[in-house]
Amino acid sequence: MKIGLYFGTFNPIHIGHLIIANHMAEYSDLDQIWMVVTPHNPFKKKNTLLEDSHRLEMVHLATEDFPKIKPSDIEFKLAQPNYTINTLVHLQEKHPTYEFxxxxxxxxxxxxxxxxxxxxxxxxxxxxxxPRISTDEENLESKESQHFGTKIHMIDAPVVEISSTFIRDNIKKGKNVQPLLPTEVWKYIDHNNFYKK
Structure with missing residues (x-):
């Protein structure tokens, strides 16, 4: 089985994340997408970052109707600060028959x-x-990155310019950001009064 690992703080997870994950699940050769929630780094002070359990719960709520997209708390169990290479090694040992x-x-x-x-x-x-929206200069750099060869797959997914920062900032300002969030995630945030301070 081929698993695509989509890492993020998901603070909060929004429709942009889901659009990308679903596109990868439907239009690439990946069998499943695991949304890997990045834990709070104990060495960094991040007042805007919700507790790990809340961010994981929001990923659960956002993905429950998408059978090919799964939440993952695998990094919660690893020593901090963690690096992607450690996560990959750990996953490969735990699931030797999967391709990550x-x-x-x-x-x-x-x-x-x-x-x-x-x-x-x-x-x-x-x-x-x-793809991300980028300048011509950045596109040149991206082309230079192709020296990584056949291991890189450029997927023509929709360009979604929604950020969790924008959502948090606008909840604080009292704006209605409901269209940018999966319905159950919006309800969870609203019920818990997250991001309002």
Whole structure:
């Protein structure tokens, strides 16, 4: 089975995340997409980051109607600070018959050479890349990233420019951001009064 790992703080998960995940599930050769919730880094102060359990619950609520998309708390169990390579090694040991790939935006692909042990990631895992709005100069850099070769799959997914930061900021301002969130996620945020302070 081919699993695509889509990492994020998902603070909160929004329709943009779901559009990308569903596109990868339906229009690539990946069998499942695992939404890997990044835990709070104990070494960083992030007042706007909800507790891990709340962010995981929102991913559960957002994906329950999508059988090919699964929430994952795998990084909650790993020592912090954690690196992607550690997660991949841990998952491969736990699920030796699965093939794990990374899902990332073009912007992350451009900085991949700065990741810890990126050579090992490229050697053992494929990468599925979705487009982001970028400048011509950035596109040139993205083309240079193609030296990673056949391990990179550029997926023509919709370009979605919605950010969790925008959603949080506008909830705080009292704006209605309901169309940007899965219905059950919006209800969960509203019920718990998240992001209002």
């Amino acid at each position: 790939s990374l899902i990332m935006g073009e912007d992350n692909l451009r900085s991949l050479h700065r990741w810890k042990n990126y050579e090992a990631i490229i050697a053992h895992h494929e990468i599925y890349v979705y």
